[in-house]
Amino acid sequence: MSTLPTRKKPPRVGDNPIFRRTLIGIVLVLVAFVIVAPLIIIGVEAFSKGWVVYRDTIIHPDTLHAIGLTVLAALIAVPVNTAFGIAAAWAITKFDFWGKRFLLVVIEIPFSVSPIVAGVAYLFVYGLQGLFGPLLDAYDIKILFAVPGIIIASMFVTAPFVARELIPLMQAQGRDLEEAATSLGASGFRTFLSVTLPNVKWALLYGVILCNARVMGEFGAVSVVSGNIRGQTNTLPLHIELLYHDYQAAGAFASASILATIAVFTIIAKVLLERQGAGRVRKTANPAEKIA
Amino acid sequence: MRRRNVLPGLPLSLGVTLFYVGLIVVLPLVALVFKAASLGPADYWQIVSSPRAVASYRVTVLSALGATIFNLFFGLSLAWVITRYRFPGRRIVDAVVDLPFALPTAVAGIALTALFANNGWFGSVLESWGIKVAYTPLGIMIAMCFTSLPFIVRTVQPVLEDLDPALEEAAQSLGGSDWTIFRKVILPLLTPALLAGVSLSFARCLGEFGAIIFIAGNQPMSTEITALLIFIRLEEYDYQAAAAIASVLLLTAFFMLGITNWLQARALRYTVKG
Amino acid sequence: MKIRLENVVKTFENFRAVKDVSLDIESGELVALLGPSGSGKTTILRMVAGLEYADGGHIHFGDQDATDIPVRDRGVGFVFQHYALFPHMTVANNIAFGMKVSKVKRDRAAIEARVTDLLRLVRLEGLGDRFPAQISGGQRQRVALARALAVDPKVLLLDEPFGALDANVRRDLRRWLREIHSELGITTLFVTHDQEEALDLADRVVILKDGQIVQQGTPQEVCRDPQSAFVMKFLGDANVIAAEVRDGRAHVGDISVEAPGVVDGKAELYARPADLDWSAEGPGIAATISRVLDRPDGRRVLAVTAAGEQLEFNVEPERVVTAGEGGFVTLRRAKVFAV
Numbered sequence: 001m002s003t004l005p006t007r008k009k010p011p012r013v014g015d016n017p018i019f020r021r022t023l024i025g026i027v028l029v030l031v032a033f034v035i036v037a038p039l040i041i042i043g044v045e046a047f048s049k050g051w052v053v054y055r056d057t058i059i060h061p062d063t064l065h066a067i068g069l070t071v072l073a074a075l076i077a078v079p080v081n082t083a084f085g086i087a088a089a090w091a092i093t094k095f096d097f098w099g100k101r102f103l104l105v106v107i108e109i110p111f112s113v114s115p116i117v118a119g120v121a122y123l124f125v126y127g128l129q130g131l132f133g134p135l136l137d138a139y140d141i142k143i144l145f146a147v148p149g150i151i152i153a154s155m156f157v158t159a160p161f162v163a164r165e166l167i168p169l170m171q172a173q174g175r176d177l178e179e180a181a182t183s184l185g186a187s188g189f190r191t192f193l194s195v196t197l198p199n200v201k202w203a204l205l206y207g208v209i210l211c212n213a214r215v216m217g218e219f220g221a222v223s224v225v226s227g228n229i230r231g232q233t234n235t236l237p238l239h240i241e242l243l244y245h246d247y248q249a250a251g252a253f254a255s256a257s258i259l260a261t262i263a264v265f266t267i268i269a270k271v272l273l274e275r276q277g278a279g280r281v282r283k284t285a286n287p288a289e290k291i292a
Numbered sequence: 293m294r295r296r297n298v299l300p301g302l303p304l305s306l307g308v309t310l311f312y313v314g315l316i317v318v319l320p321l322v323a324l325v326f327k328a329a330s331l332g333p334a335d336y337w338q339i340v341s342s343p344r345a346v347a348s349y350r351v352t353v354l355s356a357l358g359a360t361i362f363n364l365f366f367g368l369s370l371a372w373v374i375t376r377y378r379f380p381g382r383r384i385v386d387a388v389v390d391l392p393f394a395l396p397t398a399v400a401g402i403a404l405t406a407l408f409a410n411n412g413w414f415g416s417v418l419e420s421w422g423i424k425v426a427y428t429p430l431g432i433m434i435a436m437c438f439t440s441l442p443f444i445v446r447t448v449q450p451v452l453e454d455l456d457p458a459l460e461e462a463a464q465s466l467g468g469s470d471w472t473i474f475r476k477v478i479l480p481l482l483t484p485a486l487l488a489g490v491s492l493s494f495a496r497c498l499g500e501f502g503a504i505i506f507i508a509g510n511q512p513m514s515t516e517i518t519a520l521l522i523f524i525r526l527e528e529y530d531y532q533a534a535a536a537i538a539s540v541l542l543l544t545a546f547f548m549l550g551i552t553n554w555l556q557a558r559a560l561r562y563t564v565k566g
Numbered sequence: 567m568k569i570r571l572e573n574v575v576k577t578f579e580n581f582r583a584v585k586d587v588s589l590d591i592e593s594g595e596l597v598a599l600l601g602p603s604g605s606g607k608t609t610i611l612r613m614v615a616g617l618e619y620a621d622g623g624h625i626h627f628g629d630q631d632a633t634d635i636p637v638r639d640r641g642v643g644f645v646f647q648h649y650a651l652f653p654h655m656t657v658a659n660n661i662a663f664g665m666k667v668s669k670v671k672r673d674r675a676a677i678e679a680r681v682t683d684l685l686r687l688v689r690l691e692g693l694g695d696r697f698p699a700q701i702s703g704g705q706r707q708r709v710a711l712a713r714a715l716a717v718d719p720k721v722l723l724l725d726e727p728f729g730a731l732d733a734n735v736r737r738d739l740r741r742w743l744r745e746i747h748s749e750l751g752i753t754t755l756f757v758t759h760d761q762e763e764a765l766d767l768a769d770r771v772v773i774l775k776d777g778q779i780v781q782q783g784t785p786q787e788v789c790r791d792p793q794s795a796f797v798m799k800f801l802g803d804a805n806v807i808a809a810e811v812r813d814g815r816a817h818v819g820d821i822s823v824e825a826p827g828v829v830d831g832k833a834e835l836y837a838r839p840a841d842l843d844w845s846a847e848g849p850g851i852a853a854t855i856s857r858v859l860d861r862p863d864g865r866r867v868l869a870v871t872a873a874g875e876q877l878e879f880n881v882e883p884e885r886v887v888t889a890g891e892g893g894f895v896t897l898r899r900a901k902v903f904a905v
Contacts, residue, residue, distance in 0.1 A: 011636065013464075013470045013474055013478065014372065024377055027373045034438060035391050039395070041403050041413065045403075087309050087312075088308075088312075092309075094301070109317055112546070114538075116519040116522050116523055116541075117522070117545075118320065120538040127531075130323060131319075155316050159317055218396070219397050219398040220519065237396050240399065259395070260399055263394035271387050461617050461646070462652075464636075465615060465616075465617070465640075465642060466638075466667060476663070561697075563699050
């Protein structure tokens with residue numbers, strides 16, 4: 001009996017070997033040029049003036065302060081957005097109420113709004129010429145051009161991150177488990193902790209990690225509300241801009257390398273979490289479609 | 293029939309959600325719209341239609357259009373290659389697609405500038421061919437391409453993965469060539485996802501700031517994007533002008549959202565049960 | 567078109583799905599591939615279609631070796647288990663697809679006329695403008711058939727054609743498919759795991775187990791003369807009774823049946839519920855009735871033999887039997903297979 005290894009699988013659309021190799025080739029080259037090259041150049045430029053300059057940049061008080069502020073912003077904005085994401089996902093997926101679709105659209109707004117627009121919008125809430133400005137000024141509370149402003153602006157741009165990961169998953173899982181737990185006498189909080197959370201923990205972590213990456217890297221919104229005061233209201237991305245425009249390119253890239261490293265770890269974490277099934281719930285083309 | 297819901301926590305969870313969304317998302321946007329509206333129609337129009345503003349819209353929209361069209365082809369090819377072919381390094385390619393999302397925009401901005409500056413790795417080569425990228429609209433486009441690429445890949449990829457192989461087999465058994473099947477069966481089924489990706493990508497391009505300001509020349513009337521013009525107006529303490537121009541960007545974003553939903557509903561008409 | 571499979575082999579990873587299958591299908595014949603899941607029946611169908619390539623052996627269409635011809639050039643009509651209708655095309659466009667993409671160019675009017683004909687053939691006149699999501703499962707099934715027929719295939723292949731439908735719809739469609747087959751006379755091969763469907767519909771039934779053909783023949787042949795315990799059990803309910811074969815007869819207690827060709831020693835006796843009866847006196851297999859199930863067409867009796875075997879058989883509706891009653895199970899006919 002003849003066994004022909006060439007007769008493996010009938011070709012699918014696009015399996016023509018020439019087409020296949022050409023397309024893979026083009027895509028790989030473009031990925032290398034467009035995505036990978038920027039990552040490499042950061043490392044190259046960061047060490048272009050040698051290790052000593054790199055180290056000096058990193059341990060410079062301004063850099064350390066910027067790192068501290070970035071971490072502080074993440075430490076506040078990420079947990080708050082996580083709590084919000086859980087609350088929103090619980091309300092939206094476990095209950096039916098009027099205006100649910102609209103609420104979903106509103107939650108996703110920050111994705112479509114330019115960070116600059118967001119920053120400007122905050123000026124008109126907390127700035128001197130804004131809604132609460134005069135009131136805040138009277139009590140001598142500083143939000144804009146200070147740390148609270150940075151944190152609030154970060155919250156805006158990352159508000160949907162956790163909710164967006166949880167909602168499709170919790171929607172797909174339905175309400176039966178929670179109803180069973182409640183009927184057995186579990187409290188709402190207990191039900192969430194022991195029934196809902198174990199099923200969504202990877203998706204939750206996935207959302208948290210993406211949220212964190214965005215908070216630490218946010219530039220546009222933060223640059224509007226921070227006031228750019230060196231050593232006081234500079235986050236790491238703002239510090240990079242400052243150094244760069246100060247003609248300290250190597251320093252800017254050294255600082256950038258910290259954020260680039262975080263980005264790489266974020267991607268690794270993302271891949272690992274996807275193996276656990278996070279981020280895998282198919283988003284329909286129109287997210288609102290699912291929540292009918 | 294609507295069954296009675298026995299689950300607890302609606303008042304708390306919905307309360308928290310509405311409060312947070314109201315305070316963090318809605319309030320500032322409403323404040324912005326009010327500020328812009330307080331200008332009065334004549335002043336508002338004068339600001340948003342000033343030659344410098346219009347030039348900024350033009351360069352922003354055209355660059356965003358160019359970047360989105362490029363990403364449409366590149367993103368679709370990338371999603372296709374990742375889902376349909378098996379080759380060494382496929383998983384790595386799949387992973388690095390997210391880099392533009394994970395990498396802060398300012399970092400991307402200085403990296404792209406270093407690459408495309410006339411003494412950079414790519415810039416020097418392109419310069420010898422007579423192509424200038426840094427400090428031109430082309431640079432703006434490249435920065436936009438970089439930051440918005442994952443949108444199209446990540447919206448198309450799951451749909452492509454879930455595409456029922458039997459549809460393709462059916463088309464093959466009916467005698468369709470690869471190109472015909474792609475055009476008449478696969479592409480139409482990807483269209484809603486492509487539309488979603490394109491509109492997300494385009495919206496992101498319109499609003500992008502961090503990645504662009506380093507590589508764009510930021511010359512008024514030629515390489516100044518709208519987001520930057522808003523920023524400049526703020527630095528000049530011209531808050532009303534900043535509000536007015538920002539409101540244009542905001543309304544454009546909402547308009548895009550509306551258009552997208554409408555287009556997708558149209559593209560998915562066939563799924564509606566009759 | 568006559569189809570011939572010659573020593574066809576297919577292996578997936580390390581799993582041999584089809585082992586050395588040879589099969590002839592005459593022109594115009596309607597043949598069922600029947601078997602449990604994992605028996606390789608769908609793989610054979612897909613190899614005939616060209617949706618899988620055989621690892622060994624040959625597939626002939628008429629005089630032509632079709633083994634390596636890709637599906638798009640093979641000229642088969644394939645009806646998929648879940649129909650695989652193009653969701654974004656109307657019913658009419660689904661049916662017209664094959665004609666539109668064909669290398670043989672047809673003008674628009676010819677295509678439209680053919681679509682109208684096909685819609686009439688599958689009794690879906692007036693539904694041409696609907697989308698697949700807007701019609702019922704049975705209607706989708708018929709659209710899938712019309713789409714496959716539109717390209718004038720040499721062979722029609724159907725993968726579990728009625729698997730996803732309700733029992734009623736299924737019965738109607740079965741009869742209707744038979745009619746269409748008589749009308750068009752196209753060589754047809756279909757896959758099913760439902761014996762009733764295969765027996766009702768096919769000219770010839772090919773029964774598969776673990777990638778091999780275990781028996782083939784007309785419905786009458788396979789029903790009346792199953793060649794193995796597997797076929798016997800797979801085709802319908804069967805009672806199994808331990809027996810002892812001596813000199814060409816199988817003995818159970820004080821009764822015996824013919825067991826031609828079965829070697830002496832332990833054997834199993836297979837009998838359909840209709841092949842057994844109940845009697846107050848012997849000879850027979852002593853048993854006690856444990857339950858009586860009443861059904862519209864008779865009474866089903868469950869009994870336990872002295873040896874502890876569970877037997878099921880039918881008695882006439884008016885027969886008085888009660889649980890707990892003792893008596894004898896008698897045999898009208900039975901098949902004997904060596905253990």
